[in-house]
Amino acid sequence: MSEQFQVQIKRLPGNEDVPLPVKMSELASGFDLYAAVAEPVILAPGQRALIPTGFALAMPGELEAQIRPRSGLAFKHGITSLNSPGTIDADYRGEVKVLLINHGSESFTIERKERIAQMVFQRVPQIILQEVEELDATVRGAGGFGHTGTK
Numbered sequence: 001m002s003e004q005f006q007v008q009i010k011r012l013p014g015n016e017d018v019p020l021p022v023k024m025s026e027l028a029s030g031f032d033l034y035a036a037v038a039e040p041v042i043l044a045p046g047q048r049a050l051i052p053t054g055f056a057l058a059m060p061g062e063l064e065a066q067i068r069p070r071s072g073l074a075f076k077h078g079i080t081s082l083n084s085p086g087t088i089d090a091d092y093r094g095e096v097k098v099l100l101i102n103h104g105s106e107s108f109t110i111e112r113k114e115r116i117a118q119m120v121f122q123r124v125p126q127i128i129l130q131e132v133e134e135l136d137a138t139v140r141g142a143g144g145f146g147h148t149g150t151k
């Protein structure tokens with residue numbers, strides 16, 4: 001059994017009909033998120049919209065939640081999360097929202113209670129940034145952005 005964490009979830013008023021996030025298989029990484037839009041939202045090609053989920057979270061301080069796209073929506077319709085992975089900070093108590101964009105060639109309608117994205121919890125190590133005058137030398141040095149190949 002892997003490590004377990006208690007994460008509190010609060011359904012926001014008026015969303016009793018919207019399912020809370022759910023794992024679709026036993027070992028799924030993510031909890032699928034359901035749209036809590038009052039009315040269907042039509043996303044024309046190139047358009048983006050902030051989609052409410054109808055819930056808020058309180059998680060232990062060593063965690064974050066990431067909002068990731070659903071690959072099926074991306075593959076079939078070009079619908080993805082624009083700021084992927086979206087970051088839900090442990091101290092955020094507002095409604096979790098999903099920033100969707102339509103990269104497809106046809107309009108896509110987001111209906112209430114439709115599964116629009118997934119939420120993966122991650123451990124975030126506590127980091128103390130230490131300012132120094134010099135960094136240690138490495139073979140790579142400052143090489144980056146494709147310097148190891150021609151493409």
Ligand SMILES: O=c1ccn([C@H]2C[C@H](O)[C@@H](COP(=O)(O)OP(=O)(O)OP(=O)(O)O)O2)c(=O)[nH]1
Nearest residue numbers: 067083085086087088089092095096097098099
């Ligand atoms: O996909 C997302 C991304 C963020 N948030 C919420 C939770 C997160 O804790 C907060 C801030 O997100 P972020 O730090 O990415 O945005 P920012 O533009 O830096 O805003 P802020 O100045 O509020 O930190 O917004 C969402 O609900 N969904």
Ligand SMILES: [Mg+2]
Nearest residue numbers: 087088089092
């Ligand atoms: Mg921020």
